[in-house]
Amino acid sequence: xxRIKAAVLLLLAAALTLTPGCADxxxxxxxxxxxxxxxDREGGxxxxxxxxxxEPEAEGSAGKPQSSLIDSRGRTITxxxxxxxxxxxxxxxxxxxxxxxxxxxxxxxxxxxxxxxVNGQNSFRLMLRPIVADGSxxxxxxxxxxxxxxxxxxxxxxxxxxxxxxRAPDIPIYRLANDILEEGIEGILPLAHIEDNQGEPTSxxxxxxxxxxxxxxxxxxxxxxQYLLWLRGKVEGGTVTLGKDVFEVIEGKTSLECxxxxxKIKLSVRMxxxxxxxxxxxxxxxxxxxxxxxxxxxxxxxxxxxxxAAGFGRRLKRANAGEWxxxxxxxxxxxxxxxxxxxxxPSVTVFKRTNR
Amino acid sequence: MQxxxxxxxxxxxxxxxxxxxxxxxxxxxxxxxxxxxxxxxxVVFIDGMTNSALINEYVIKPAAQxxxxxxxxxxxxxxxxxVVQAGETSQQESWSELLQALVRGDSLVFCDGCARAxxxxxxxxxxxxxxxxxxxxxxxxxxxxxxxxxLSNIAMLRRKxxxxxxxxxxxxxxxxxxTACCICYIDGTAxxxxxxxxxxxxxxxxxxxxxxxxxxxxxxxxxRFSPFRxxxxxxxxxxxxxxxxxxxxxxxxxxxxxxxxxPHIFIEHLQSNEDYYISFYFAGINxxxxxxxxxxxxxxxxxYIAMVTHHHELLPTTLLVMISxxxxxxxxSSLSEALILLLAFEVMREAGSxxxxxxxxxxxxxxxxxxxxxxxxxxxxxxxxxxxIAFSGVTGLISPKLKSVVIIACVGLILMADAMGMYGxxxxxxxxxxxxxxxxxxxxxxxxxxxxxxxxxxxxSFVRAPFNRMKKFGRFLAGEKHGKN
Numbered sequence: 001x002x003r004i005k006a007a008v009l010l011l012l013a014a015a016l017t018l019t020p021g022c023a024d025x026x027x028x029x030x031x032x033x034x035x036x037x038x039x040d041r042e043g044g045x046x047x048x049x050x051x052x053x054x055e056p057e058a059e060g061s062a063g064k065p066q067s068s069l070i071d072s073r074g075r076t077i078t079x080x081x082x083x084x085x086x087x088x089x090x091x092x093x094x095x096x097x098x099x100x101x102x103x104x105x106x107x108x109x110x111x112x113x114x115x116x117x118v119n120g121q122n123s124f125r126l127m128l129r130p131i132v133a134d135g136s137x138x139x140x141x142x143x144x145x146x147x148x149x150x151x152x153x154x155x156x157x158x159x160x161x162x163x164x165x166x167r168a169p170d171i172p173i174y175r176l177a178n179d180i181l182e183e184g185i186e187g188i189l190p191l192a193h194i195e196d197n198q199g200e201p202t203s204x205x206x207x208x209x210x211x212x213x214x215x216x217x218x219x220x221x222x223x224x225x226q227y228l229l230w231l232r233g234k235v236e237g238g239t240v241t242l243g244k245d246v247f248e249v250i251e252g253k254t255s256l257e258c259x260x261x262x263x264k265i266k267l268s269v270r271m272x273x274x275x276x277x278x279x280x281x282x283x284x285x286x287x288x289x290x291x292x293x294x295x296x297x298x299x300x301x302x303x304x305x306x307x308x309a310a311g312f313g314r315r316l317k318r319a320n321a322g323e324w325x326x327x328x329x330x331x332x333x334x335x336x337x338x339x340x341x342x343x344x345x346p347s348v349t350v351f352k353r354t355n356r
Numbered sequence: 357m358q359x360x361x362x363x364x365x366x367x368x369x370x371x372x373x374x375x376x377x378x379x380x381x382x383x384x385x386x387x388x389x390x391x392x393x394x395x396x397x398x399v400v401f402i403d404g405m406t407n408s409a410l411i412n413e414y415v416i417k418p419a420a421q422x423x424x425x426x427x428x429x430x431x432x433x434x435x436x437x438x439v440v441q442a443g444e445t446s447q448q449e450s451w452s453e454l455l456q457a458l459v460r461g462d463s464l465v466f467c468d469g470c471a472r473a474x475x476x477x478x479x480x481x482x483x484x485x486x487x488x489x490x491x492x493x494x495x496x497x498x499x500x501x502x503x504x505x506x507l508s509n510i511a512m513l514r515r516k517x518x519x520x521x522x523x524x525x526x527x528x529x530x531x532x533x534x535t536a537c538c539i540c541y542i543d544g545t546a547x548x549x550x551x552x553x554x555x556x557x558x559x560x561x562x563x564x565x566x567x568x569x570x571x572x573x574x575x576x577x578x579x580r581f582s583p584f585r586x587x588x589x590x591x592x593x594x595x596x597x598x599x600x601x602x603x604x605x606x607x608x609x610x611x612x613x614x615x616x617x618x619p620h621i622f623i624e625h626l627q628s629n630e631d632y633y634i635s636f637y638f639a640g641i642n643x644x645x646x647x648x649x650x651x652x653x654x655x656x657x658x659x660y661i662a663m664v665t666h667h668h669e670l671l672p673t674t675l676l677v678m679i680s681x682x683x684x685x686x687x688x689s690s691l692s693e694a695l696i697l698l699l700a701f702e703v704m705r706e707a708g709s710x711x712x713x714x715x716x717x718x719x720x721x722x723x724x725x726x727x728x729x730x731x732x733x734x735x736x737x738x739x740x741x742x743x744x745i746a747f748s749g750v751t752g753l754i755s756p757k758l759k760s761v762v763i764i765a766c767v768g769l770i771l772m773a774d775a776m777g778m779y780g781x782x783x784x785x786x787x788x789x790x791x792x793x794x795x796x797x798x799x800x801x802x803x804x805x806x807x808x809x810x811x812x813x814x815x816x817s818f819v820r821a822p823f824n825r826m827k828k829f830g831r832f833l834a835g836e837k838h839g840k841n
Contacts, residue, residue, distance in 0.1 A: 025774070027690060028664045029683035033676060053677050055684065065677045095669035096676060125669070153673075 036152025038137030132209035166238035184313025393423035405461035407480025428469025444477025489591035497633035586797035588620030640819035649754030658769035666777030
């Protein structure tokens with residue numbers, strides 16, 4: 001009995017070594033950690049720029065991680081990535097990729113192949129953030145990082161802090177893939193620019209890249225981005241500028257009634273104002289007009305581009321599947337013909353900063 | 357070598373000569389001849405084992421002044437009844453009994469004409485004074501500890517439990533040492549099945565000598581190869597008394613200051629007598645800390661190794677970058693690093709525990725600075741691994757009773773984690789839990805009284821309920837009618 005038990009235990013223990021990942025022993029110092037990747041298209045080739053974390057210059061805790069960039073090219077994404085390994089001479093570890101920067105030209109040609117490549121590799125995380133560069137990806141990744149020495153970490157942090165100020169969307173790659181594949185909604189990504197900061201090119205994320213299918217169709221500025229994000233989801237932040245006064249959004253709610261021909265947008269939003277910038281009902285009326293015209297302008301722009309980035313089609317599908325089936329085939333055209341009415345209800349709370 | 361016949365002779369000289377011949381090189385065996393009336397007598401005792409004042413004052417002096425007029429065969433009875441003034445006397449004719457009494461410290465009085473000898477209880481030897489046991493120090497609470505003398509230990513117990521129901525059963529263990537042992541329990545409170553099992557197991561022991569209670573512990577325990585102890589040990593009489601009140605049985609061994617208590621279940625590894633002498637809030641926090649400390653000490657190193665060798669994706673990026681940089685230039689694999697550091701830690705712990713406290717401090721400074729700081733500076737080991745092993749080692753010291761489990765489990769889990777990553781660690785933990793759950797201590801499941809196992813028994817397990825809320829104190833052992841407040 002004892003021998004049988006021992007044999008069973010031995011077999012079970014041996015079987016354990018076959019479980020996935022078991023033979024995957026790698027010491028952490030043998031890995032080259034990749035925090036970000038950039039894709040550009042140059043002619044028929046894929047230009048890949050890989051940021052790798054390198055040894056800190058100072059010893060001990062004072063040593064902040066540094067990064068270096070590796071350029072590689074290939075006729076396919078896989079070839080470009082494989083050429084990368086030849087250059088770096090170490091195992092490139094992609095599980096900690098935080099951002100993927102896609103150059104404007106590459107985005108215009110279609111981003112699905114990048115999403116597909118990342119989703120197909122088990123080493124990439126589905127929470128990584130794709131960003132569209134308003135230029136080439138290489139330029140953006142070479143721009144100076146202000147806080148850390150690794151520009152991908154910095155881009156990721158800028159995106160995270162954007163969540164409250166509604167200047168750019170923060171979309172993980174799995175949600176982008178869902179938006180592209182799902183009917184009745186289009187994908188959006190944050191848009192990054194190079195800005196001059198005290199004489200040095202620095203990266204800035206503000207605005208939205210709009211996709212129709214997987215191709216870049218247009219961009220939105222910061223204000224338009226805020227209204228688009230309100231239409232897509234929660235209203236928990238952002239600002240509305242009326243003349244010289246700035247109103248900060250505390251909370252709000254959007255409700256969309258989507259039909260096959262009409263869309264009614266209702267938006268109630270509570271804002272805070274400083275004393276002096278608030279003039280009772282007049283300010284609220286002016287704010288209402290401003291918000292309504294801004295949202296109407298945004299929707300008009302989206303309709304012109306044929307890009308249902310707010311997901312009116314998806315809402316129609318969820319609310320009335322039968323109606324959706326009739327228009328699903330030609331939704332992009334139908335979207336351009338939608339009659340959209342906007343009703344905003346702003347309310348302003350005044351906060352005193354100090355008593356005079 | 358000369359051997360003794362079964363019974364002693366009626367001729368005193370013959371008996372004494374036989375003893376002198378047997379103990380001719382032993383200078384501690386003393387013979388004192390004196391005349392009690394017409395009868396010639398001899399008192400034999402071992403120097404150093406006896407209270408010589410008692411022999412002089414209450415045996416020799418009154419005997420020498422007495423006039424034994426009785427018939428030769430009546431003399432001894434007369435001596436015992438009317439002359440010798442000792443609390444403990446008996447007549448014996450068997451040589452083996454007499455010699456046994458002699459080596460235990462009693463005195464023998466041979467009287468000419470009597471075919472029996474008188475055993476006079478005169479034990480008196482140097483003993484250690486009562487002090488607080490170093491291994492079970494408390495901040496608050498009784499400070500006395502058991503000593504090596506069985507009778508003194510029993511007295512300490514009797515002082516704590518002043519009840520006629522406190523019972524002691526004596527027996528001897530060790531073919532050569534004939535060590536006196538004693539089972540203690542509170543009649544009516546102790547579980548009869550546990551007692552019967554203890555008697556039966558103690559009765560089965562065949563061993564030359566019992567020099568410490570651990571000889572008995574190893575021989576009476578179940579699952580001898582399991583790292584978890586299922587026989588409790590303590591050097592404190594207050595703990596023994598508390599266990600007796602909970603319905604457990606205890607065993608004391610002469611010559612050992614360590615008492616054995618059975619049954620001993622897992623939760624007792626996390627308990628301390630101090631838990632009952634301080635606020636129940638603080639006691640609860642301490643117990644939870646001990647449990648967390650135990651889990652951390654067995655888990656932190658294997659989980660770290662699994663993370664840095666197999667599951668880099670589970671670490672936050674900045675932490676991985678930090679660990680990766682710290683490991684640059686270290687020539688050993690993470691597994692070797694961990695094992696080397698664990699070995700170093702255990703060596704220092706063992707060295708420190710056998711050392712005078714002043715030298716212990718030097719050792720810790722040298723250990724921390726030389727082995728730690730210099731090893732990191734020289735890239736022999738990485739700083740994160742040093743932190744992990746040091747933390748694991750320190751948390752392991754929270755529950756000294758689980759130290760052997762921690763060492764064995766930690767090394768085993770490290771090997772499994774290195775081979776199979778988190779799968780290995782999880783499998784190891786499952787094995788550890790299954791091993792624990794499958795064990796019993798004198799019929800009581802090792803995981804008894806754990807809230808998850810038996811709802812309602814949690815009043816004195818991971819936390820201690822206030823005394824007025826303890827309705828069924830140790831009820832799984834003692835039965836419903838006992839221990840109620």
